[in-house]
Amino acid sequence: MGKITLKGDIIYTPDKDKLKIHKDSYLIIENGLVVGITKELDSLSEDYEIRDFTGKLIIPGFVDLHLHAPQYPNRGIGMDKELIPWLNTYTFIEENKYSNLDYSRRVFEIFIRDLWKVGTTRSVVFSTVFLNSTKLLMDMFIESGLGAYVGKVNMDKNTTPAMEENTQRSLRETEELLLEYMHKSDLVKPIITPRFVPTCSKELLIGLGHLAHKYNVPVQSHMNENISEVYWVKELYPEIRNYADIYDSLGLFGKTKTVMAHCIYNTDDETELMANNGVYAAHCPYSNLNLSSGMMPARKYLKASVKIGLGSDISGGHELSIPKVMTAAIEISKMVWLMSNRQYNPLTLSETFYLATKGGGSFFGKVGSFEEGYECDALVVDVSNLLTNKSLSLEEKLEKFIYTGDERNIIERYVKGIRIEEPFM
Amino acid sequence: MGKITLKGDIIYTPDKDKLKIHKDSYLIIENGLVVGITKELDSLSEDYEIRDFTGKLIIPGFVDLHLHAPQYPNRGIGMDKELIPWLNTYTFIEENKYSNLDYSRRVFEIFIRDLWKVGTTRSVVFSTVFLNSTKLLMDMFIESGLGAYVGKVNMDKNTTPAMEENTQRSLRETEELLLEYMHKSDLVKPIITPRFVPTCSKELLIGLGHLAHKYNVPVQSHMNENISEVYWVKELYPEIRNYADIYDSLGLFGKTKTVMAHCIYNTDDETELMANNGVYAAHCPYSNLNLSSGMMPARKYLKASVKIGLGSDISGGHELSIPKVMTAAIEISKMVWLMSNRQYNPLTLSETFYLATKGGGSFFGKVGSFEEGYECDALVVDVSNLLTNKSLSLEEKLEKFIYTGDERNIIERYVKGIRIEEPFM
Numbered sequence: 055m056g057k058i059t060l061k062g063d064i065i066y067t068p069d070k071d072k073l074k075i076h077k078d079s080y081l082i083i084e085n086g087l088v089v090g091i092t093k094e095l096d097s098l099s100e101d102y103e104i105r106d107f108t109g110k111l112i113i114p115g116f117v118d119l120h121l122h123a124p125q126y127p128n129r130g131i132g133m134d135k136e137l138i139p140w141l142n143t144y145t146f147i148e149e150n151k152y153s154n155l156d157y158s159r160r161v162f163e164i165f166i167r168d169l170w171k172v173g174t175t176r177s178v179v180f181s182t183v184f185l186n187s188t189k190l191l192m193d194m195f196i197e198s199g200l201g202a203y204v205g206k207v208n209m210d211k212n213t214t215p216a217m218e219e220n221t222q223r224s225l226r227e228t229e230e231l232l233l234e235y236m237h238k239s240d241l242v243k244p245i246i247t248p249r250f251v252p253t254c255s256k257e258l259l260i261g262l263g264h265l266a267h268k269y270n271v272p273v274q275s276h277m278n279e280n281i282s283e284v285y286w287v288k289e290l291y292p293e294i295r296n297y298a299d300i301y302d303s304l305g306l307f308g309k310t311k312t313v314m315a316h317c318i319y320n321t322d323d324e325t326e327l328m329a330n331n332g333v334y335a336a337h338c339p340y341s342n343l344n345l346s347s348g349m350m351p352a353r354k355y356l357k358a359s360v361k362i363g364l365g366s367d368i369s370g371g372h373e374l375s376i377p378k379v380m381t382a383a384i385e386i387s388k389m390v391w392l393m394s395n396r397q398y399n400p401l402t403l404s405e406t407f408y409l410a411t412k413g414g415g416s417f418f419g420k421v422g423s424f425e426e427g428y429e430c431d432a433l434v435v436d437v438s439n440l441l442t443n444k445s446l447s448l449e450e451k452l453e454k455f456i457y458t459g460d461e462r463n464i465i466e467r468y469v470k471g472i473r474i475e476e477p478f479m
Numbered sequence: 480m481g482k483i484t485l486k487g488d489i490i491y492t493p494d495k496d497k498l499k500i501h502k503d504s505y506l507i508i509e510n511g512l513v514v515g516i517t518k519e520l521d522s523l524s525e526d527y528e529i530r531d532f533t534g535k536l537i538i539p540g541f542v543d544l545h546l547h548a549p550q551y552p553n554r555g556i557g558m559d560k561e562l563i564p565w566l567n568t569y570t571f572i573e574e575n576k577y578s579n580l581d582y583s584r585r586v587f588e589i590f591i592r593d594l595w596k597v598g599t600t601r602s603v604v605f606s607t608v609f610l611n612s613t614k615l616l617m618d619m620f621i622e623s624g625l626g627a628y629v630g631k632v633n634m635d636k637n638t639t640p641a642m643e644e645n646t647q648r649s650l651r652e653t654e655e656l657l658l659e660y661m662h663k664s665d666l667v668k669p670i671i672t673p674r675f676v677p678t679c680s681k682e683l684l685i686g687l688g689h690l691a692h693k694y695n696v697p698v699q700s701h702m703n704e705n706i707s708e709v710y711w712v713k714e715l716y717p718e719i720r721n722y723a724d725i726y727d728s729l730g731l732f733g734k735t736k737t738v739m740a741h742c743i744y745n746t747d748d749e750t751e752l753m754a755n756n757g758v759y760a761a762h763c764p765y766s767n768l769n770l771s772s773g774m775m776p777a778r779k780y781l782k783a784s785v786k787i788g789l790g791s792d793i794s795g796g797h798e799l800s801i802p803k804v805m806t807a808a809i810e811i812s813k814m815v816w817l818m819s820n821r822q823y824n825p826l827t828l829s830e831t832f833y834l835a836t837k838g839g840g841s842f843f844g845k846v847g848s849f850e851e852g853y854e855c856d857a858l859v860v861d862v863s864n865l866l867t868n869k870s871l872s873l874e875e876k877l878e879k880f881i882y883t884g885d886e887r888n889i890i891e892r893y894v895k896g897i898r899i900e901e902p903f904m
Contacts, residue, residue, distance in 0.1 A: 389768065457558060
């Protein structure tokens with residue numbers, strides 16, 4: 055802790071339209087927070103420990119707004135299936151194994167270590183319906199030093215019998231988790247996690263809304279991911295105008311900080327409600343491609359002032375790396391521009407880097423930027439092995455890393471000013 | 480050379496609809512050709528050298544039907560631009576550097592080494608307009624042991640002044656290359672390479688058609704990549720019905736073996752002509768996304784019996800790895816199915832693996848499969864670091880490698896029965 059500076063080529067996005075670049079400068083950190091960035095150290099800075107990464111990039115840590123820890127073993131398999139068959143054939147069967155804590159531990163070790171590797175310093179995570187494996191996952195995140203919101207999944211219908219919860223018990227266990235973990239860690243916190251409307255009774259959703267409000271705890275769920283799912287929800291709640299209104303009417307749509315995964319098939323009313331209520335969209339382009347879900351119109355939502363971050367959505371998505379998710383977000387935005395509406399300009403590198411850092415990071419507070427007062431999550435990136443004999447600008451080096459680099463390029467990771475070592479070694 | 484067997488879990492696709500899997504078997508190779516696959520070795524096989532990869536996957540080497548060697552330094556940069564501005568701002572400026580042989584050699588070393596790393600055993604490559612750097616590239620491919628068709632690019636208009644060729648000299652140099660390299664190597668061959676219609680005069684295209692026919696040499700070019708390009712070509716040849724007919728009427732569309740990159744905006748007539756003339760489409764999904772070109776309807780072409788292989792299209796595409804290109808091809812086929820036509824079922828893993836091996840490989844002859852008589856290009860793949868404690872079928876292991884693996888999983892590479900060492904070390 056204390057006072058350190060990281061020296062190198064510093065790149066971040068205070069706003070989304072432009073990369074802010076400080077070549078060969080010092081990022082000054084005190085008690086985990088950014089104090090400033092300077093070209094020369096003055097006498098006041100004499101007692102700062104200098105970590106010299108001259109010639110390396112220093113960028114904010116990546117934020118993953120949506121992924122499922124217990125689906126990690128399924129990453130990159132079963133990809134020939136669409137959402138609902140995939141849930142039944144792959145997902146529910148795997149998730150059911152997490153009543154076993156030994157199995158849970160072995161998977162979570164690999165999962166958290168791989169998050170560390172790819173430079174995801176904060177994430178918003180679905181666990182399983184099982185209370186004890188959720189507690190284990192939270193304890194393991196705390197041990198790792200990475201930041202996370204972790205939710206025990208709630209499901210009391212439309213799932214496999216082994217995972218179908220009793221409604222009251224589901225609520226009791228959720229409250230137990232909140233009470234035990236709300237204040238346990240500065241970096242790892244609980245989040246209310248109804249899986250999605252079809253797997254939750256109205257009673258369960260109401261109860262979860264009460265808990266969120268009572269303890270001022272955030273909420274995560276899924277919304278408007280797939281056309282069949284949207285029709286299914288309409289059948290379940292024929293009296294309610296749209297999907298978002300169901301969550302909203304039950305206290306789960308922005309009363310406390312809320313993130314909804316996917317949001318591909320929003321109506322304009324839903325988009326407006328998200329913007330008005332400050333509800334985040336977790337944009338998960340790889341998952342949306344793999345499960346044949348569709349292409350989220352990110353530009354449309356940005357124009358409507360909806361808050362957006364990126365999600366790997368493991369294991370609907372196969373790429374844990376947020377840089378890879380960034381490239382997919384850009385690619386999809388180009389297809390939306392080309393095929394649906396020429397008003398929706400493609401996302402730029404700078405905008406997507408913003409979504410991957412400060413955009414998602416704001417869900418955690420002052421996270422994802424190097425502005426003064428921000429919690430200093432940082433990565434040190436060495437791109438030298440990606441270069442040929444052509445010289446590149448710093449912006450191009452960042453782009454090269456995002457498009458063609460991987461975890462081997464990340465040489466150090468910091469969360470709130472602390473260097474994080476590879477966990478569980 | 481001589482007689483060897485590779486032992487392991489053998490997977491390939493004699494036809495596209497199903498993976499053929501031989502668990503724990505021997506792939507028998509004689510003088511570079513596949514003799515057969517057997518579960519047990521008999522007395523006849525006693526004098527074969529056995530290379531034991533028990534527990535590892537043995538799959539055909541990957542085939543890249545379309546990429547540009549001199550664009551390798553631009554891989555993963557300049558991705559915020561569309562095709563024509565990208566050509567002018569990034570591509571032509573880079574390609575012009577290859578009049579310098581030292582620069583060329585340094586780039587080509589990295590380029591060929593990286594192809595080796597990602598398991599691309601055969602590729603169809605655009606070089607530059609410069610004769611000597613093209614010869615250098617061919618010599619370096621020969622030295623590496625990898626297979627390739629390499630073309631000196633022809634351009635006599637609509638490019639930068641430094642690269643605009645004199646028509647007759649362009650033809651003379653192309654002929655010189657053919658004469659010198661047609662019989663120099665069994666694995667590395669020349670290919671006629673007009674860049675695309677807009678950068679070639681009619682006289683040049685006619686001359687190239689004659690050369691292709693005279694020496695029975697294959698042809699590669701670009702076609703129907705981008706909407707603006709298609710309009711441009713229509714302006715240039717208002718009297719000709721479509722893009723394909725221009726190539727066809729000038730002897731460059733299947734008179735000899737031909738591959739056209741992209742083919743996104745084919746008319747039905749063009750698709751039929753490709754099928755009838757046996758012209759290959761090189762499907763380059765990452766490039767088509769990055770340059771906002773569009774989504775090639777691969778299923779439509781497969782239904783029409785067009786021959787298809789995959790291309791990385793470096794540096795329109797940022798991924799050199801054909802497994803990564805496979806995942807993009809599957810993803811795009813899902814969006815085509817979802818958004819344009821529910822008759823066009825998404826590509827399956829097996830179909831895409833076929834395109835990446837035997838589909839593209841057939842451009843080289845009997846390449847890309849382990850059927851009897853095929854030239855044995857093979858990769859040995861170890862997926863153990865990708866697994867958790869969940870046990871996977873062999874099909875799932877292959878899928879896991881394709882979606883989440885990388886060059887670190889490839890432990891040996893063979894071309895026509897010869898193990899290839901890392902080149903230029």
